Amino acid sequence: MDKNLSQIPWEAFRRMDETPDEDFYQEPRFVTHIDEAAIAAVTQLYREYLPPNGTILDLMSSWVSHLPEDVAYRRVVGLGMNHEELAANPRLDAYIVHNLNCNPQLPFADAEFDGATICVSIDYLTQPVAVMHDLGRVLVSGAPLVITFSNRCFPTKAIALWLMLDDNSRQELVRRYLIEAGNWRDIEMLDRSPGSSNDPLYAVIGRSRGVQSFIR
Numbered sequence: 001m002d003k004n005l006s007q008i009p010w011e012a013f014r015r016m017d018e019t020p021d022e023d024f025y026q027e028p029r030f031v032t033h034i035d036e037a038a039i040a041a042v043t044q045l046y047r048e049y050l051p052p053n054g055t056i057l058d059l060m061s062s063w064v065s066h067l068p069e070d071v072a073y074r075r076v077v078g079l080g081m082n083h084e085e086l087a088a089n090p091r092l093d094a095y096i097v098h099n100l101n102c103n104p105q106l107p108f109a110d111a112e113f114d115g116a117t118i119c120v121s122i123d124y125l126t127q128p129v130a131v132m133h134d135l136g137r138v139l140v141s142g143a144p145l146v147i148t149f150s151n152r153c154f155p156t157k158a159i160a161l162w163l164m165l166d167d168n169s170r171q172e173l174v175r176r177y178l179i180e181a182g183n184w185r186d187i188e189m190l191d192r193s194p195g196s197s198n199d200p201l202y203a204v205i206g207r208s209r210g211v212q213s214f215i216r
């Protein structure tokens, strides 16, 4: 994945199923998308990177956020597609239903959050660089974004490019999203696949350059 994203044909960011995401996510799915050991690896990353007592944004959220149960956060806000799933999520203090593929601008204030997460969902974004750019705006400078993914997905809703790549190239692709968004620093790529798990677990982590990076 050494290509600049602008060199990649736009069709690569289309999905097999281009019907409205509202239709696909209309019914709640009270399931987990990775196994217990992979979820534990996600939780461990959150423990390491997210500031306790901070205000956290769980982007592309559902009925579970995988945050460590013994860590308190000042406020956790979820954004996702299904009202019932989000309403059932015990970690969320507030939530909003918002389609990022229709509007990649986040309905939050500048520097509102101290950390953000995207778990097993980055593959569904059709305008990922725009979303990453706006995510940098809503985080305070230096705040972490923890993006995790495995090797499973809803194939009809994942972008075509994701389906063409292997796991390592997917990690490179997500790193490139952050680089091209232009307001991220200290980007790390981690393989936290648990030996005991059938599901591998990869992470791409960056730190926001903050809203100042918008003032040119």
Ligand SMILES: C[S@@+](CC[C@H](N)C(=O)[O-])C[C@H]1O[C@@H](n2cnc3c(N)ncnc32)[C@H](O)[C@@H]1O
Binding pocket: 021, 025, 032, 033, 059, 060, 061, 062, 064, 079, 080, 081, 082, 098, 099, 100, 101, 102, 118, 119, 120, 121, 124
């Ligand atoms: C595989 S689920 C993962 C849910 C949760 N993050 C987890 O770890 O279990 C994919 C999530 O992406 C969200 N999502 C998919 N398309 C979206 C879109 N266009 N805008 C916002 N969220 C979206 C859905 O609401 C769904 O909760």
